[in-house]
Amino acid sequence: MQFQISILRGLIYGAVDHGADLNELCRRVGVTPEQLNNGEEMVDWQPDPSRDFWTNAVEMTRDPLLGLHLGVHESAANNFGLLGMLARSCRTVGEAVRTICQYNETISTVVKYGFEYEGDYAIFTMQPVTLWEQYNESSARQAAEISLSSFCQAFRSLTFNRAIPVRVEIKYSEREKNEYERVLRAPVVFGASRNALVMRRRDMDLELTSHDESLRNVFESLLTAKRTMMREKTGLVYRIRQLLVEEFRGQIPTIEEISSQLSMTPRTLQRKLAEQGTSFRTVSLQFRKDLAEQLFKAGTARKQRVASMLGYADADTLRRAIKASGAV
Template identity: 25%
Template sequence: MMLAEMNVSGDLAALLLRFIEQKQLDAPELQKQLCQYPPASRMTFRSWWCYLDQLQALMPKIPIGLELGLAIEPAYLGVLGYLTLSCDTVAEALQRFEHYQRLLHDGETASTRLSQDQFCIHWSSQFGISTQLSDEVLIMGMVKNLRIITGNNDLQPCRVQFVGAQPQGGIDYRRWLDCPVSFEQPELMLCFPLDYLKRPVSHSDPSLKKLLDQQAQALLDVIPRQEVFYQQLQQAIVKVIQSGTPTQEKVASLLKLSSRTLHRRLYEQGLEFRTLLKQTRLQLAKQYLAERKLRLTEIALLLGYSEQSAFTRAFRQWSGETPLQYQRKLSAAGIS
C-alpha cells in the first residue's frame, strides 16, 4: 500500500502525547515511541495508524479519531497552523492550507470544489486508502481549526463522507458532526456553507502572515517530494489502462525505465504491479460510475476490458457488488 510508506508530520506525536496525559492513560511504551519525534520531524502513515490503533485499544468505548480531532490546536500543525491564523478570511486560510499541506503530510492533497451553496474539501485515494481513525482526525481537525480561526465554536459542516465502512460500536456521528454522514464513498469529503469562505479570521495579522509565508515556503522546499514517483507511476498506469491491455512493460516504457528497474523500484517500496493496477482500475471505475456520464460498455473499454461482462465480474470481485448495485447505492445516499 503506497500511502502507508509516505510521511505525516511528526508534530502530531505531540497531540497524542498530550491526549494520553489529559486522559491519564497508562501507556509508557506508546509514550516512549511518540517521544522519538522532535518538532518538524516526519513519521510514516503506517506508524501514525499504528499509534491511533493503540490509543483506540486503550479506550475502546471512546471514538478516538473524533476526540483527537477536537483536540487539534495550531501548535500541532506547525507553521501552517499559525499561518492560517494570520490570514484575513477563511477563503485565504483555505488557500494557504492547500498550498502548504505537504508540511503536514505527503500523498493525497486536498482540493476545494464550489457549488451554489457549499464549498467541499475533498481528498482522492490515488495512493491508497487511509484508515477510518486517521480520516476522523483529519475531518474533525478541519472542523476544529475552522472554529479556531474564526473564533466561532458554532460553525458546523453541511455533510461529511468517509471512504471506509461505518465502524462497529454505535458511534453517533451526527451528534459529533451535526450533519449528514455517509460511508463507503468514492472519496473523503467535508462540506461547509459557501458563505463561510467570507468569514474574517479573528487573529488576522498581515505582517506576521508575510513572515510565516516565507518560513512555510522555505520548509516546503526542503521536504523530499516522496510522492513524485507514485504520481508518475499512477499517471502511467492510467495511460496504459486507457490505451489497451495494461502491462508492467508498457508502464516502464512510459516512465523511461527498463521493466527490470521498475520491478526493483516497486519491490523496494513494498509494492506489487498487479495490486496497483487493480487499485487504479477500481478508483477509476468508481469515479466513472459516480459521474454517470458513460455507459457501462464505455467504462469497460476505458478500463482496458474488451467486454462489459469482464468489467462487471472484476468490479464485483474488487468491491463485492456489481457496477449497477454501486450506482444504486450512490443514488440512495443522494450522491449523483
C-alpha cells in the same frame, strides 16, 4: 511518504489524555518522548501494523472513535505546527483552506487535502493515500476522521460559530451516527465517495478572529523556504516514488504522465535521471518491488488486492515476480 512529527506529538498527547500510557505508546510507535519536541521534523511513514499509531492507540484507550474525539481535543490545534499558524493568521476561512492545500506536502504526504467549489457549496476534502487504505483501512479512517473533526472545531472557534458544515461526508461504513453528529455538529453521510466538509460557499469569506497579516507574511515566507528545501533534499527519484503512491495509486504511468506531474518534458526527465545513473523504467520497477515487499510483510493487506493494484493477475504471480527480482 512522510508526515510531520508535530502531528504525531499531538496524536500521542491526545491519546494519553484519553487513557494511554505515554512511554508505552511511544515505545510501540517507535519514538521517544524527547523526539516529539522536534515539531517541524519529517518522519517516514511505513505500512507496519505493529508500529501504527492508530492501531495501538485505539487498543490502549479502548475508544473505537478515537480519531473523531481527538479532533476536538486541545492538542489538535497545534498538530500542523508552522502551517497551522500560517492558516490561522489568514484573513478568511477560504484563504486558510487554500493555504492548507497549497502547503500540504510540508506536513504530510500520506493525507491529501483538496478544495473546490460545487455551485453554492465549498468542498474541503481530506483523503488518506489509497495504499494506506489498502493495508489498514481502520487506521486510515481514524486519520480522516480526526481531520474532519479538527477542522470542524477550528472553523467554529475562529468564526464565532458561523462557519458550520452543511454536512460531513465520510466514505467509510456507518457506525454510531448520533455520536458523529454530536461531535461534528452537522448531518453526516456515510458511504460517500469522499471524506469532505461541505460548506456554504459564502462562508469562505468569513473572517478569522485570529487574522494577523504581518504574521501571515512571516509564516508564509518560512513555509515557502521549508517547501523549497524539502524538494531539493528529497531529490528527483524520491519525488517520482511519491507521485507513484499519491497520484497513481501504485500503478506505473507513462513517462509522459509522470513528467507532466513534475512540470517538465519527458526528454528533460529522461536526461535528469540519466545524469543520476538511472531511468524511469528502473525507478518504477524498483518501486513496484519495494511496494509489494512492504505490503506483503505488513500482513494486513489482502494479497489479491495488492496484486491487482500492482497490475499482476494474482498473488502467486506477484510473489514469483518478487522472488525473481531478489526483493525477498
